[in-house]
Amino acid sequence: MSPFQCNHDGSCSKVRLCCIETEMTLTRKDVERIEKRGYTRAEFVVRSEDGFCELRNVDGHCYFYDPDTLLCTIYEDRPEGCRYYPVIYDMRKRRCVVDRDCPSRETMSRQEVRKVCNKVRKLVETLVREAKFHDGPC
Ligand code: SF4
Incomplete structure (x- = not known):
């Protein structure tokens, strides 16, 4: 099977499902990297x-998702x-799963x-560790 192919053009269903009503968690490094692009974390x-x-959602999609181009505006970062x-990562089952909502999931070996x-798994460890020590605003 060939490597996973994301339909970055949004052809999976006219929208990039992973960027809609996103619940994507952020590490401190993620926040700092994006801030370097000129955004403030409050945004x-x-x-x-x-x-x-x-990530904050705006009008039902990730703050960085452009519904006109169907692209991520900070893709490299x-x-x-x-x-x-x-x-x-499914916290309840404590294991990785391939998101059923992704129409390209079958392309992943x-x-x-x-x-x-x-x-x-390493990312989740970082997120849990960081969440434990920060209970104020992100
Ligand atoms: S940061 Fe980019 S890839 Fe991630 S959810 Fe937002 S728009 Fe999608």
Whole structure:
């Protein structure tokens, strides 16, 4: 099977599902990298009920998603979690899963999922550690 192919042109369903009503969590490094582009964290970060820093949604989509072009406006500096999508971590089951909402999920080989999952696990460890020590605004 060929490597995972994201339909970056939005052809999966006219929208990039992963950027719609996003719940993408952010590490401190993600926030700092995006801030270097000239954004303030108050613009694009919110704290979730369970204590994680997340991307803000505006009009039902990620702050950085452009509904006209169907593209991410910070693609080169997008958060780590966005890079690993559609592999996500199911906190309840405590394991990686391939998001069922992604229409391209079938293009991912098991080998690819396993490789990305190792990175996702490390990311989750970082996110949990950072959330524990920060209970104020992100
Ligand atoms: S940062 Fe970019 S890739 Fe990530 S959810 Fe937002 S628009 Fe999508």
